[in-house]
Amino acid sequence: MVDMPVEREAMEYDVVIVGGGPAGLSAAIRLKQQASKAGIEVTVAVLEKGSEIGAHILSGAVFDTSGLSKLFPNWKDLGAPLDTKVSEDKFIYLGPQGALDISWLPMPGYMSNHGCYVGSLGNLTRWLAEQAEALGVEVYPGMACSEVLYDDEGGVKGVVAGVAGIGRDGHHKPDYVPGMDLLAKYTFFAEGARGSLSQQVIRKFDLDAQADVQKYGLGIKELWKVQLSKFKPGLVQHTLGWPLDEKTGGGSFMYHFGDHYVSIGFVVHLNYQNPYLSPYDEFQRFKHHPIIAEVLEGGQRVAYGARAINEGGYQSVPKLVFPGGALIGCSAGFVNVPRIKGSHNAIKSGILAADAAVKALASGAPARTLDGYQTAYDHSDIKRELKLVRNVKPILSRLGTTLGTIVGGVEMFATSLLGGFSLFTGAGTLKHGKSDAQSIKPAAEFKPIKYPKPDGVLSFDKLSSVFISSTNHEEDQPVHLVLKDPHIPIDINLAKYAEPAQRYCPAGVYEIVGQDVGKPRLQINAQNCVHCKTCDIKDPTGNIVWTTPEGAGGPNYPNM
Structure with missing residues (x-):
């Protein structure tokens, strides 16, 4: 009782x-x-x-x-911790080994980071x-x-x-x-x-x-201290392309600031279809790309975290x-x-x-x-x-990364020049369609993805990452990740979708155990939760509800 x-x-x-x-x-x-x-x-x-x-x-x-x-207005005089002004903007399209700098492509003025600052929002x-x-x-x-x-x-x-x-x-x-x-x-x-x-x-x-339905991305970030010779204060670099395929939206960021810190992160749009995809492992794989590895090699990873990001924009408010x-x-x-x-x-x-x-x-x-x-x-x-940017996300979702980026760029130019009117919809607004949970497809339509084993130098396993996020919860408390129906993870999510919770969670909260002896069950390691909310968003049956654990629980991010 x-x-x-x-x-x-x-x-x-x-x-x-x-x-x-x-x-x-x-x-x-x-x-x-x-x-x-x-x-x-x-x-x-x-x-x-x-x-x-x-x-x-x-x-x-x-x-x-x-x-x-x-x-x-006098935030500088008051000592706000924003010291690193953006010095350079780079936008790069990645292939598996090569990279194409597309920073020269014309962009609307508001897309420039000129005048902005790099720092820690925390x-x-x-x-x-x-x-x-x-x-x-x-x-x-x-x-x-x-x-x-x-x-x-x-x-x-x-x-x-x-x-x-x-x-x-x-x-x-x-x-x-x-x-x-x-x-x-x-x-x-x-x-x-x-x-x-x-x-x-x-x-x-x-x-x-x-x-309209709200849309989300999952942002995963690490903070590195890099060698001084590789540090470029104020450099802002974004990439798209590899390792994600054309149908999976997302990209990376790399920002240099402060005492030779580099914020490096990866965002995966949560309307992806493949239940075998692991955003965390895509990020770890991404860091081995030659142009990324050359910055991080010889440096030290000092912090890790993850958080869901609103992506619905204008029509979803x-x-x-x-x-x-x-x-x-x-x-x-x-x-x-x-x-x-x-x-x-x-x-x-x-x-x-x-x-x-x-x-x-x-x-x-x-x-x-x-x-x-x-x-x-x-x-x-x-x-x-x-x-002004209301149609960019739906365009990316419909057309994929490469064509969507080109058409989205044309759309942003048009709306900025025409006072909000679109070449494609006039004054209208494209719909997002499905929720992110509804976007996932049955596992039978895909092959499992074999991710490289972390090397402990550039790439790391989930548990070591959770450790440096300083995540902690009082263990003897009600599990704050609530299943509406405890049978769904095995009867539906495992049977139909290969239980994607064990892959979309960037903290190792969800595991299928007992499968080797024919008695699979979902184990929830709530202690690991970094409060990213992805499970509340991406579960294909909407069966997981993220509720609030005791105060002071969760991550303790430094300089993030």
Whole structure:
């Protein structure tokens, strides 16, 4: 028998923000800035599930500072940790051994990284947290939010945060903590891509009723310290092509910054078809390409991580507001896929939501729904930027990598010159079609992929990678990766799709054991989970639900 819940204490704020990333912290800062200008007091709490601010933040990152400059025009003087300006942009098409530099191809001006900075988004969020606390924001790391609270009329009134000490069997352990009710006039959900509570409010309020299906990619990243002779400060290099085939979208990034650091990563679009494909192993294989290996050889790998990325863009953005709250940042999906950037839009969305909230609170009789935020988004730089590139992802999905890249480039030129009009659809927008889970095909249509064994120098196994991500979870807690039906992994996913969870997960969470003795079962190594959310997205039957583990669990990313 599971123990009965204990009554929780409550704390009240004007605004509670779920998630301590760029969007959540920017919203918190802007709330305080605008409240001061309006001559009112606004109480704000930021709740972050990571052990510290930045612990779960993973990005390339080439940073467009347009959002940050709206928040802090003097961010350089304030010491924001962005020191490496982009010095060179390279775009390369890879074959198995050779490479073709296509940087000379014409691109719309907004695709240039000129004026951007290379750095650690995790360190930038740590700096933002310092600015927020200096303004009076209460920032609480290690506070996982596990439940949305609703008022008598069905609107959001806050969240439950900080529940801990529940055993795997559901019993309360001696250190059980019931958590707290964090109540607010407005609750902002800033959890990043595929946030668990964000998904709940999207479903409850039918926020995606008019939106296209959301699409995702899986970004896998390593941080290397390379030899000084191979270090090129500010070099930004992207590739497409090998090792992925024409029907599998994705590509790589390599960014040089800081103290001879190189961020190297690989993104695989999660609408791939082949259930035998392993994004992690494609990344490890990619690093052996001669032009990549020559940079990494003699260097040291110091960090690893993985994260899902919103790729649906303009047509997949849901309604942003509902009674008692709003979606900001990647909880709504503001990533510009061709630019491979979203942090600037995340910050801008936090600013827009904060402005609407302060205006409502200053009125003395704040409305339950922040329609001002939705209106501001509809007239914003965010929406205009996403609209210009709205058809690129569907074009890539339909035409494949090479032809899709060429046609997508023509499309971006057309929309930028014609004020958003497309050569292919006029003012219209292409649909994405299937969800990423629906895109996978039966294993019988493919041959298994035999990946090279990691050499421990350039390529590594999953468990050693998870180790350097500093991932940790309290072992005696309920498994946070929930199966809707425990029979599906074997009866359907293994039988029909060769159980792709054991390959799409970049952390070795899912294993099929007992197959050699005719009694296969899915083993879930939840301790390994790096919170990338891929399983919640790519499972072909939608059988896996990612829920929030205890606060402070998961990865602890340094300089990522």
